[in-house]
Structure formats: structure tokens, C-alpha cells
Amino acid sequence: xxxxxxxxxxxxxxxxxxxxxxxxxxxxxxxxxxxxxxxxxxxxxxxxxxxxxxxxxxxxxxxxxxxxxxxxxxxxxxxxxxxxxxxxxxxxxxxxxxxxxxxxxxx
Amino acid sequence: xxxxxxxxxxxxxxxxxxxxxxxxxxxxxxxxxxxxxxxxxxxxxxxxxxxxxxxxxxxxxxxxxxxxxxxxxxxxxxxxxxxxxxxxxxxxxxxxxxxxxxxxxxxxxxxxxxxxxxxxxxxxxxxxxxxxxxxxxxxxxxxxxxxxxxxxxxxxxxxxxxxxxxxxxxxxxxxxxxxxxxxxxxxxxxxxxxxxxxxxxxxxxxxxxxxxxxxxxxxxxxxxxxxxxxxxxxxxxxxxxxxxxxxxxxxxxxxxxxxxxxxxxxxxxxxxxxxxxxxxxxxxxxxxxxxxxxxxxxxxxxxxxxxxxxxxxxxxxxxxxxxxxxxxxxxxxxxxxxxxxxxxxxxxxxxxxxxxxxxxxxxxxxxxxxxxxxxxxxxxxxxxxxxxxxxxxxxxxxxxxxx
Numbered sequence: 133x134x135x136x137x138x139x140x141x142x143x144x145x146x147x148x149x150x151x152x153x154x155x156x157x158x159x160x161x162x163x164x165x166x167x168x169x170x171x172x173x174x175x176x177x178x179x180x181x182x183x184x185x186x187x188x189x190x191x192x193x194x195x196x197x198x199x200x201x202x203x204x205x206x207x208x209x210x211x212x213x214x215x216x217x218x219x220x221x222x223x224x225x226x227x228x229x230x231x232x233x234x235x236x237x238x239x
Numbered sequence: 240x241x242x243x244x245x246x247x248x249x250x251x252x253x254x255x256x257x258x259x260x261x262x263x264x265x266x267x268x269x270x271x272x273x274x275x276x277x278x279x280x281x282x283x284x285x286x287x288x289x290x291x292x293x294x295x296x297x298x299x300x301x302x303x304x305x306x307x308x309x310x311x312x313x314x315x316x317x318x319x320x321x322x323x324x325x326x327x328x329x330x331x332x333x334x335x336x337x338x339x340x341x342x343x344x345x346x347x348x349x350x351x352x353x354x355x356x357x358x359x360x361x362x363x364x365x366x367x368x369x370x371x372x373x374x375x376x377x378x379x380x381x382x383x384x385x386x387x388x389x390x391x392x393x394x395x396x397x398x399x400x401x402x403x404x405x406x407x408x409x410x411x412x413x414x415x416x417x418x419x420x421x422x423x424x425x426x427x428x429x430x431x432x433x434x435x436x437x438x439x440x441x442x443x444x445x446x447x448x449x450x451x452x453x454x455x456x457x458x459x460x461x462x463x464x465x466x467x468x469x470x471x472x473x474x475x476x477x478x479x480x481x482x483x484x485x486x487x488x489x490x491x492x493x494x495x496x497x498x499x500x501x502x503x504x505x506x507x508x509x510x511x512x513x514x515x516x517x518x519x520x521x522x523x524x525x526x527x528x529x530x531x532x533x534x535x536x537x538x539x540x541x542x543x544x545x546x547x548x549x550x551x552x553x554x555x556x557x558x559x560x561x562x563x564x565x566x567x568x569x570x571x572x573x574x575x576x577x578x579x580x581x582x583x584x585x586x587x588x589x590x591x592x593x594x595x596x597x598x599x600x601x602x603x604x605x606x607x608x609x610x611x612x613x614x615x616x617x618x619x620x621x622x623x624x625x626x627x628x629x630x631x632x633x634x635x636x637x638x639x640x641x642x
Contacts, residue, residue: 177560
């Protein structure tokens with residue numbers, strides 16, 4: 133279980149508890165957090181679950197693989213360090229306190 | 240505020256009601272679905288869910304609380320029987336639900352094998368609903384023999400899951416090659432080799448003559464069109480779908496390869512819209528129908544906007560994906576009418592670029608998300624790169640997006 137804070141582009145914050153084993157995308161979906169669309173449902177086939185990881189957390193989130201990196205390169209305004217696809221980040225106790233910022237839009 | 244009823248609680252229906260609330264609609268919303276479960280994602284059914292790598296709860300598009308908190312009446316296990324257009328009511332089992340505006344998102348229906356050749360035997364499955372997959376999943380055990388009828392994406396995905404589970408898999412495809420209807424020979428060859436490498440026996444230009452059954456109740460094998468007799472413990476049928484238009488047709492709506500809609504999803508009745516697999520719509524001067532999640536979401540959202548009076552035309556941006564073994568296939572665009580294919584290989588990544596003359600139509604990308612994303616953006620913006628650049632493994636294609 134981890135407490136995750138999703139910060140909408142408008143600044144609205146959603147602080148929710150997400151069970152270990154789910155993804156950060158699923159945590160948003162299951163708690164009705166708007167702004168993470170995840171059109172493909174978590175198959176790493178689109179790039180509509182993009183977020184910016186809070187700088188304090190970038191190092192603590194498991195690294196992205198090559199496929200995610202390539203997909204992110206074409207997300208909306210990606211940041212080479214902070215951008216991630218939330219469907220590829222599994223929640224563990226180690227992510228308790230994670231903060232992610234949502235982009236202006238998903239493409 | 241108008242009362243809106245949506246028939247069909249698949250991807251399109253679920254996206255439509257969510258968008259209505261998101262746009263601020265405050266009138267009543269009812270979402271009617273035949274299946275006994277919350278709206279869920281279908282693509283994983285033939286992939287991770289069947290593999291046992293994704294549990295049911297994770298398939299749901301939204302938690303139950305979403306519908307409750309948004310005042311959406313979710314009627315699961317209810318069947319819309321008829322539409323009374325003059326009275327503006329949907330007859331649902333034992334009740335009538337009034338609407339000011341109605342959307343039909345009934346999806347598509349898998350083709351079954353005819354009863355006469357054994358389609359009704361136990362152990363013969365189609366892949367469409369959660370119930371379909373739950374019925375076949377217990378049979379996916381090591382050493383069993385499965386016959387897959389149809390070499391489209393559904394059949395190939397099921398074959399991959401079965402092969403990974405240690406089953407003996409035979410796949411028959413009546414046409415000259417697997418994926419013939421949807422892809423170029425190069426893509427067919429890629430997936431033929433991939434499956435053969437995992438021990439799948441692929442037989443092309445070979446159809447099913449009839450299934451054989453034990454006391455005519457449970458499937459035991461098959462006779463193929465080349466005369467071969469095969470034992471089989473189960474059969475999976477992936478021979479395409481037809482749009483679920485019956486309800487709309489009975490109500491007198493115009494049908495043309497699906498429920499006929501205009502660019503905003505409106506049917507021939509000004510109070511009724513349609514979206515998703517069941518709807519045909521204008522696309523680049525033609526009328527098409529798409530069977531994909533991307534289309535279901537985007538078209539449903541256009542319909543929601545149009546219902547609330549802020550309509551824009553739907554410009555489809557077709558995209559698809561398939562997961563088989565360690566291969567992720569991503570497809571951008573529609574390849575209909577292509578004249579030639581350009582191959583790009585970068586290490587293990589392969590992509591096939593479909594051109595009609597100088598014009599780029601579509602890209603099939605195997606484990607090459609860059610090629611997919613670049614191809615998708617190029618196609619959406621009407622740009623066609625020089626084939627020699629595409630074929631040059633050393634060339635970075637990203638600058639083409641700015642050209």
C-alpha cells in the first residue's frame with residue numbers, strides 16, 4: 133500500500149491510497165482522478181497515461197525500459213528526466229508518499 | 240437538461256457516459272449492458288487475462304463508485320429489447336426507459352461456426368466477452384490440443400497464450416495466409432515465423448471441413464479441407480465479427496455496414512446517435528467501420544459532445560495493437576489501397592510502411608514504438624516521408640515530424 137498524490141495541471145491535488153501490485157495508472161483510474169486517460173488500458177501501446185514524477189521521487193521509481201522511453205519521447209511535452217508512463221510503474225510500499233504531476237493534456 | 244440513455248456498456252458506452260458528465264451534463268444518464276459485470280476492457284481478454292497475468296478487478300474501466308458518484312444509472316444484466324422511436328422509450332426486459340437522446344453502442348458479435356459443421360459442440364469457443372474467456376480458460380492446460388480456426392489477430396493472440404501454456408496448437412487459415420485481410424505479406428510472414436518458433440502448427444490455405452464430437456456433444460477433433468483429421472480437446476473460433484445492428488434495424492434506423500452515422504455520430508433519427516464497433520461513419524470520402532478501442536473512445540466522445548450541442552466532426556485516427564509472446568505490434572493508419580511496402584529494420588525492431596504511390600497510409604511496427612509513433616504522427620498530419628529515408632536504419636526519423 134502506498135499513499136500517492138496526483139496533482140492535476142490546474143493544481144488540484146488527489147491524495148489516495150493505492151494497493152501494492154496495481155500500477156500508478158490504475159491507482160488514478162480506480163480513484164477517479166481525472167487527467168490520466170490510459171486509452172490502451174495499460175499495455176504500453178499508447179502514451180496517454182503520461183505524468184511528471186516529482187523531482188524528489190525520480191530516483192526512487194524503478195527505471196523505465198526502452199519501450200516506455202521510446203513511447204514517452206512522443207508524449208505531450210515530455211521531460212527527459214521526470215516523464216513516465218504510469219501504466220509501467222508498479223506500486224510497492226517503497227512508493228509511499230509518491231507525488232506525480234499531470235501534464236496539460238494527453239496525446 | 241435532457242435524459243440520455245446509452246445502450247451497450249462496452250468501451251464506447253462507458254467512455255460516452257463519462258464524457259457526458261465530464262462536460263457538465265446534469266440530466267439523467269442510464270447505461271444499459273447485457274453482461275453481469277461493470278464495463279471492462281476487452282483487449283486483455285485474449286492476452287494478459289487469458290494468460291492469468293491480470294485479474295478481473297483490473298479489467299474494469301472504472302470502479303463501481305464512479306457510476307454512483309456521477310449519478311449514472313448502470314443497468315447491468317439488462318437487455319434492450321426494442322426502441323420505440325415515436326414514444327422515445329427503450330424497452331428493457333420488463334421496463335421502459337424514456338429518453339430525450341439515445342446512443343447505441345452495441346458493439347459487434349463474433350461469427351460462430353455453423354451448427355451443421357459442429358459449431359454447437361461443447362469445447363468450441365469464441366473470444367468476445369469475459370464469459371467467453373472464463374469458459375475457455377480452465378481448458379488452457381499443458382499438453383492439451385487446441386485447434387484455432389482463423390488466422391486474424393484474435394486467433395493469433397489465443398494461439399500465443401495457448402503455446403505459452405504448453406498446449407499443442409494448430410491454427411488453420413482458409414485464405415492464402417494469416418492476417419491476409421488486414422496486413423501485408425511481410426507482416427504475415429513475421430507472425431508466421433514467430434508462432435512457428437513457439438511450436439504452433441500454422442496451416443494456411445486450409446479450412447475447417449467439420450468438427451467431430453463425442454456422442455455429438457463434446458468436440459474431439461476436426462476434419463480439415465485438405466482431408467487431414469486432427470484430434471482436438473478444444474476449438475477457438477476467430478473468424479471475425481459482425482456489427483450488432485439488430486436493435487437499430489428493427490427500429491428502422493438506416494444500416495450501411497453498421498449503423499449509418501454522419502461525422503458527428505448521428506443516425507438517421509435526430510434523437511439517436513451510435514458509436515463504436517456497431518457504427519459506420521464517413522472517412523476520407525468513404526464510409527468505414529472500425530473495430531478498435533481507440534475508435535470506441537474517440538467516437539463516443541464526439542457523440543457526447545454533439546449530444547450536448549458542441550459537436551465537432553469525428554476525424555478518425557486509426558490505431559491498433561496486439562501482444563503475442565514478446566512481440567508488441569502497434570499499427571497506425573489504415574492500409575486499404577496500398578501499392579507497396581517499405582521495410583525498416585533497426586536491430587530487432589521491424590516496421591512495415593504501407594504506401595499508395597508516394598502517400599504513406601499505415602505502419603505496422605513490431606517492437607518498434609518509435610516507428611509507430613512517428614508513423615502515426617506523419618499519417619495524422621498527411622506527411623509522407625521519402626521511402627529511402629524510412630528504409631535507412633541509420634536515419635533518425637523524428638526530424639521528419641518537423642519537416
